[in-house]
Amino acid sequence: MKKRIAILIMAVFVLTVMTGTCFAKKTFVSMGTGSVSGVYYPLGGGMASIMNTEMDGVNCSVESTGGSVANINLMRKGESQLGMSASSIFFDAVHGKGAFDGKPVKEVLGIMSLYPEAVQIVTLADSGIKSIADLKDKKVAVGAFGSGTELMAKELLALDGITYDDINEDFLGFGEASTGLKDRTIVAGFIWAGVPTAGIMDLASLNKISLVSIDPAKITHLTEKMPFCTELVIPKGTYKGQNNDCTTVAIPAVLGGRADLSEEFVYNMLKTIFDNHDMLVKAHTRGKDVTVETALDGLKDVPLHPGAVKFYKEKGLLK
DSSP states (O other): OHHHHHHHHHHHHHHHHHHHHHHHHOEEEEEEOOOTTSSHHHHHHHHHHHHHHHSTTEEEEEEOOSOHHHHHHHHHTTSOSEEEEEHHHHHHHHHTOGGGTTOOOOSEEEEEEEEEEEEEEEEETTSOOOSGGGGTTSEEEOOSTTSHHHHHHHHHHHTTTOOGGGSEEEOOOHHHHHHHHHTTSOSEEEEEEOSSOHHHHHHHHHSOEEEOOOOHHHHHHHHHHOTTOEEEEEOTTSSTTOOSOEEEEEEEEEEEEETTSOHHHHHHHHHHHHHTHHHHHHHOGGGGGOOSTTTTTTOTTSOBOHHHHHHHHHTTSOO
């Protein structure tokens, strides 16, 4: 009898240890993305799907958020472990500039560059808006309050000497801006996302739209202040009814992660995502822009996660 009890106790002990070990190996991570009608959300969903199906013991959930600034703050507070951001906002965060003035974010490190994001100023074809200067005295959607889109809208408006004192600003995200244009409650909206953007595609399917170009000379002036900006041409026909090329500004989107994520997890995450690149492309067309060769674009002068450093050294991108 005593022998049976001892065996039973030992069996329970072994089962408890094994169960505890399984739980210990489970890694739960949350990824901050952006509006459901933008690129961050579906691309993040594709990355999460790869992790959940191809990495043992990983459970990654994707959260729709206010975008770059919100994602960095969520990671800073530990409410998210991964987050997408414009490289400019990420740079400001780790150096304590812009929206993070005097409060550098030490809890977040760079992991990978994703794709070039374009600032698209969208209006209806019959609005009469041909340039940024034409936005003066108009009601304009500048992005969600405090978002990367809003901060970039301020920079682009300033190229023509325009501030919020000169327009009627409305803090609307991608989907809301599209609705506002349809209902003609606004005349233009700033949308900062990968091209093509779902919100603009939906708008163009039933409305004649126009994209506002930015003077290349002014873009050159902007890059002197913000070297992570580049000039980008959105070819005509990218959106239904877009009859002309649009010259605008692009900044890479990047993925960051909390510094306390393990080196092993980040290394394995990168390896798994790139090994299953076809799954990412199926999630969103911008997935094709996520390559090892461009994985460090936009991350200059930004501290990298040790797991990312290990991966990129193996790929010959870092010494």
